Amino acid sequence: MRLSELPKGAPAVVDRVHDAHAADPIAQRLRDLGFVDGEPVRVVAIGPMGGDPVLIQIGYTRFALRRAEAARVSVRSEVAA
Amino acid sequence: MSASTLRIALVGNPNCGKTALFNQLTGGRQKVANYAGVTVERKEGRFTAPSGRVLQILDLPGTYSFEANSPDEQITRDVCAGNYPGEAAPDLIICVADATNLRLHLRFVLEVKRLGRPVVLALNMMDTARQRGIVIDVPELQRRLGLPVVETIAVKRGGAKALIERVDGEVPAAAPAQPDDAASRADLHAQVRDILTATVTMPRTTAALDDALDRWALHPVFGLLILAVVMFLVFQAVYAAGKPMSDLIGGGFGWLGEHVAALMPAGPLQSLVTNGLFGGIGTVLGFLPVILVLFFFILVLEESGYLPRAAFLLDRLMLSVGLTGRSFIPLLSSFACAIPGIMGTRSIQDPRDRLATILIAPLMTCSARLPVYALLIGAFIPIRYVFGVFNLQGIVLFSLYLVGILGAMAVGWVMKRIRRDKSEHALLMELPSYRMPKLRDVVIGLYERGAIFLKRLTGVILGLTVLMWFISTFPSPPAGATGPAINYSFAGYIGRGLQYIFAPIGFNWQISLALIPAFAARETAVAALATVYLVGGEASGGLGHALAGQISLASALSLLVWFAYAPQCMSTLAVIRRETNSWRNVTISFGYMFGMAYAASFIVYQVARMLT
Numbered sequence: 001m002r003l004s005e006l007p008k009g010a011p012a013v014v015d016r017v018h019d020a021h022a023a024d025p026i027a028q029r030l031r032d033l034g035f036v037d038g039e040p041v042r043v044v045a046i047g048p049m050g051g052d053p054v055l056i057q058i059g060y061t062r063f064a065l066r067r068a069e070a071a072r073v074s075v076r077s078e079v080a081a
Numbered sequence: 082m083s084a085s086t087l088r089i090a091l092v093g094n095p096n097c098g099k100t101a102l103f104n105q106l107t108g109g110r111q112k113v114a115n116y117a118g119v120t121v122e123r124k125e126g127r128f129t130a131p132s133g134r135v136l137q138i139l140d141l142p143g144t145y146s147f148e149a150n151s152p153d154e155q156i157t158r159d160v161c162a163g164n165y166p167g168e169a170a171p172d173l174i175i176c177v178a179d180a181t182n183l184r185l186h187l188r189f190v191l192e193v194k195r196l197g198r199p200v201v202l203a204l205n206m207m208d209t210a211r212q213r214g215i216v217i218d219v220p221e222l223q224r225r226l227g228l229p230v231v232e233t234i235a236v237k238r239g240g241a242k243a244l245i246e247r248v249d250g251e252v253p254a255a256a257p258a259q260p261d262d263a264a265s266r267a268d269l270h271a272q273v274r275d276i277l278t279a280t281v282t283m284p285r286t287t288a289a290l291d292d293a294l295d296r297w298a299l300h301p302v303f304g305l306l307i308l309a310v311v312m313f314l315v316f317q318a319v320y321a322a323g324k325p326m327s328d329l330i331g332g333g334f335g336w337l338g339e340h341v342a343a344l345m346p347a348g349p350l351q352s353l354v355t356n357g358l359f360g361g362i363g364t365v366l367g368f369l370p371v372i373l374v375l376f377f378f379i380l381v382l383e384e385s386g387y388l389p390r391a392a393f394l395l396d397r398l399m400l401s402v403g404l405t406g407r408s409f410i411p412l413l414s415s416f417a418c419a420i421p422g423i424m425g426t427r428s429i430q431d432p433r434d435r436l437a438t439i440l441i442a443p444l445m446t447c448s449a450r451l452p453v454y455a456l457l458i459g460a461f462i463p464i465r466y467v468f469g470v471f472n473l474q475g476i477v478l479f480s481l482y483l484v485g486i487l488g489a490m491a492v493g494w495v496m497k498r499i500r501r502d503k504s505e506h507a508l509l510m511e512l513p514s515y516r517m518p519k520l521r522d523v524v525i526g527l528y529e530r531g532a533i534f535l536k537r538l539t540g541v542i543l544g545l546t547v548l549m550w551f552i553s554t555f556p557s558p559p560a561g562a563t564g565p566a567i568n569y570s571f572a573g574y575i576g577r578g579l580q581y582i583f584a585p586i587g588f589n590w591q592i593s594l595a596l597i598p599a600f601a602a603r604e605t606a607v608a609a610l611a612t613v614y615l616v617g618g619e620a621s622g623g624l625g626h627a628l629a630g631q632i633s634l635a636s637a638l639s640l641l642v643w644f645a646y647a648p649q650c651m652s653t654l655a656v657i658r659r660e661t662n663s664w665r666n667v668t669i670s671f672g673y674m675f676g677m678a679y680a681a682s683f684i685v686y687q688v689a690r691m692l693t
Binding site: 029032044046048050052055059064066 | 145146148150181182183184185188266267270283286287291295299301302304305389392393394396397398400406505507508509510511512
């Protein structure tokens with residue numbers, strides 16, 4: 001599942017970030033911001049217009065991502081840790 | 082530079098409290114400039130340590146990673162690495178990290194460490210961390226990082242004492258430099274995770290306050306409602322506090338100019354002093370209160386953490402016209418005055434988004450257009466009620482605001498279509514914790530903005546004002562001339578020349594002439610029209626009455642639309658030049674607005690003439 005499809009409030013963990021094209025700087029930045037394998041994420045809020053952007057809680061930080069950005073992150077639902 | 086001066090670079094993630102720490106260390110002794118050729122701010126300050134050594138601190142732009150995405154991040158990377166031309170490599174790097182957000186910030190600390198330069202880690206916001214029950218094993222953190230770690234509270238007096246003592250002591254040894262490749266980058270996250278597990282215990286990942294506030298502030302309905310209320314209050318304050326002060330300053334300098342002039346013999350020199358110098362200084366300083374009041378609120382909203390929330394709420398809307406959520410506040414400020422609006426675009430990191438915002442900001446109806454609108458609407462639009470409640474004059478005024486906004490959206494949309502760089506530019510915006518803004522940081526921020534405005538613009542605006550005075554005064558009218566002096570001046574000739582260009586949009590030569598001083602400041606169009614139509618205080622009915630008898634309704638409507646889109650004023654163009662460091666952008670801005678104003682006025686004039 002992609003992060004952009006994750007329902008609000010549902011806990012998940014990051015699988016990996018996919019490059020939308022070769023040498024995708026946005027994907028690289030997402031990885032630098034901590035979107036790496038095993039990191040727990042949650043959708044905290046969604047934007048008022050068309051549900052875009054989405055607010056993501058990752059680690060101790062909240063990031064606003066546009067849906068196209070969130071679609072680069074694949075997530076899996078949390079297995080009992 | 083003495084041998085005992087230590088050059089320190091301050092780096093860290095955005096929102097780590099780096100600027101507050103910089104203010105704490107250097108106080109008001111800061112120098113703000115730009116890096117050559119780019120519009121990234123360079124902030125430097127200095128202070129004398131207890132040992133007597135002078136510490137020179139460079140505040141680098143906040144960055145998440147040395148894998149730079151924007152010009153300010155590139156500068157941070159190059160300065161730290163000692164590769165930036167004209168900037169000596171720092172003797173010491175202070176890396177600032179937010180103690181409540183270590184998972185994100187530690188990764189950058191490790192990246193800085195790999196440069197192989199002496200680094201001290203300032204663990205900032207320790208007070209908030211303790212309040213939230215976060216326990217950090219500092220000695221263990223220091224051991225694992227291999228860097229000296231110092232706790233700081235940047236927002237508290239004396240909160241940087243330990244840091245100053247550490248920096249004043251012996252410069253720590255540098256870790257060996259390590260190569261930067263994809264594999265080692267991925268490895269950084271694993272290292273961060275290990276260090277965190279070993280040194281930090283955190284009761285919960287978020288602050289309870291943030292969760293509670295964001296539930297309302299980001300709510301699809303209440304969030305927008307709160308935003309509307311906040312903006313309404315800011316605007317009330319600008320008009321209640323800023324505008325009267327601006328008028329007072331403008332009026333005060335006019336009065337002062339007259340009194341100084343009374344001491345001088347009549348002639349060109351006297352006129353230069355009253356109209357050129359005092360008028361010009363009055364115009365420049367008159368902008369200042371509005372700028373300061375607006376920036377006070379922008380800084381408070383920024384420091385409190387609300388600004389990114391507003392950007393979150395409006396990003397979708399702004400994106401549809403080729404902008405970003407962050408464009409909203411600068412554009413809104415432009416309704417008071419485009420100058421603080423354009424200066425406010427510094428909060429937009431992405432250069433393309435920033436330029437797009439700068440180019441459309443002057444289309445927002447600024448307060449200087451109101452006197453012109455009020456005059457023309459009062460003279461030409463009858464007071465009539467539509468549906469029994471809406472005043473026709475009010476509807477026209479509202480429509481003019483709407484015309485500006487719709488025009489801006491259209492321009493944004495067109496720019497999005499025609500620009501060459503169609504690549505996706507990310508939002509990727511951190512929403513920091515809410516924080517109480519600190520008075521010291523707001524005051525220093527206000528001082529910086531005010532100083533930039535006065536230092537960089539006074540010369541340009543003053544010069545142009547004197548030029549305007551010159552062409553409106555010389556040559557003097559011949560002996561026995563009956564018309565007002567301005568008719569015989571260069572401005573008079575230019576105005577009569579311009580009427581050939583402006584005739585198709587319904588402007589006679591008097592209006593064309595009034596457009597020249599209006600270029601200095603829009604509101605002076607009213608005074609200029611009064612001069613050319615020779616109406617003084619004694620004329621019954623005043624200027625509005627005189628105008629209604631002299632020009633047609635079609636011309637008046639055309640003039641209103643002209644003022645909605647016209648490339649004015651020159652102070653705005655000067656600030657575009659300053660903020661983008663490019664005459665090309667000034668030309669683009671002037672050119673497209675002239676074309677747009679001309680086309681819109683042409684349509685309005687021709688259609689109105691057919692109908693009336």
